[in-house]
Amino acid sequence: MSGRIHHLSCATMCPTAGRIPALAPSRLVAHCLLVEGPAGLTLVDTGFGSADVADPVGRRGRLCVTAIGARMDLALTAVAQVRALGYDPSDVRDIVVTHLDGDHAGGLGDFPWARVHVHADELATARARTKMLDNTRYRAKQWAHGPNWVEHRADGDRWFGFESVRAVGDGVLLVPLRGHTFGHSAVAVRRPGGGWFLHAGDGYYFTDEKLTPPSCPPGLRAMQVTMEMDRRSRIANQHRVRELHAAHGDEITIICAHDASEFDALAAVTD
Numbered sequence: 001m002s003g004r005i006h007h008l009s010c011a012t013m014c015p016t017a018g019r020i021p022a023l024a025p026s027r028l029v030a031h032c033l034l035v036e037g038p039a040g041l042t043l044v045d046t047g048f049g050s051a052d053v054a055d056p057v058g059r060r061g062r063l064c065v066t067a068i069g070a071r072m073d074l075a076l077t078a079v080a081q082v083r084a085l086g087y088d089p090s091d092v093r094d095i096v097v098t099h100l101d102g103d104h105a106g107g108l109g110d111f112p113w114a115r116v117h118v119h120a121d122e123l124a125t126a127r128a129r130t131k132m133l134d135n136t137r138y139r140a141k142q143w144a145h146g147p148n149w150v151e152h153r154a155d156g157d158r159w160f161g162f163e164s165v166r167a168v169g170d171g172v173l174l175v176p177l178r179g180h181t182f183g184h185s186a187v188a189v190r191r192p193g194g195g196w197f198l199h200a201g202d203g204y205y206f207t208d209e210k211l212t213p214p215s216c217p218p219g220l221r222a223m224q225v226t227m228e229m230d231r232r233s234r235i236a237n238q239h240r241v242r243e244l245h246a247a248h249g250d251e252i253t254i255i256c257a258h259d260a261s262e263f264d265a266l267a268a269v270t271d
């Protein structure tokens with residue numbers, strides 16, 4: 001495999017707030033990366049999986065499906081897109097998840113043989129589900145098949161000022177970015193032609209949050225506050241992402257999971 005990186009959107013969501021353009025975008029994506037490596041394919045985040053498409057309410061819950069306006073489509077699942085690119089799903093040997101919310105972990109069951117790299121705090125929080133919202137965001141059915149978890153803890157190297165960074169594969173790094181959830185992480189992927197992608201997961205929701213000063217439609221801002229587990233860390237880490245973009249934007253292309261404009265700009269490009 002040549003080291004190419006593919007951009008996949010493995011879900012489309014049209015949130016209720018997006019009916020009023022000033023409140024929120026009308027379309028959100030689930031931006032995932034498919035990375036070719038010497039030992040096979042690595043998938044960064046998984047969007048919705050085929051079992052979510054078959055039974056959206058059973059897998060995700062009615063409130064979740066209606067509030068985020070999930071548009072279920074088998075063709076968007078990672079496994080379908082892996083096949084459409086000419087690979088065999090069994091080529092996906094590793095999956096790295098930014099966190100385990102239902103719109104990021106839904107596709108795990110389509111690759112039951114894969115190693116699933118996750119921050120240890122994230123897996124512990126998802127398993128414990130101590131708050132009422134936890135049962136809405138974390139859907140245990142999505143990992144009922146018993147994934148081959150590889151937990152990463154808070155030690156490791158530094159990467160552009162970020163600490164406790166763990167290499168999870170060739171040129172793929174797990175970069176802790178706590179806030180949205182306790183074990184939320186970004187994933188850095190080295191580009192074959194030089195430079196990096198930093199997939200910041202749900203560390204921010206809107207592309208202009210990378211700018212100084214940042215801006216974000218109020219509906220998306222409210223959604224981030226509703227879903228945050230650790231506000232202080234979320235705000236501090238969003239600030240660090242902004243600093244990284246300002247200082248190294250020419251070298252590091254930062255993307256988040258749900259901004260459609262970032263995805264659309266990169267979808268046609270294959271490194």
Ligand SMILES: [Zn+2]
Binds near residue numbers: 101103104
């Ligand atoms: Zn999300």
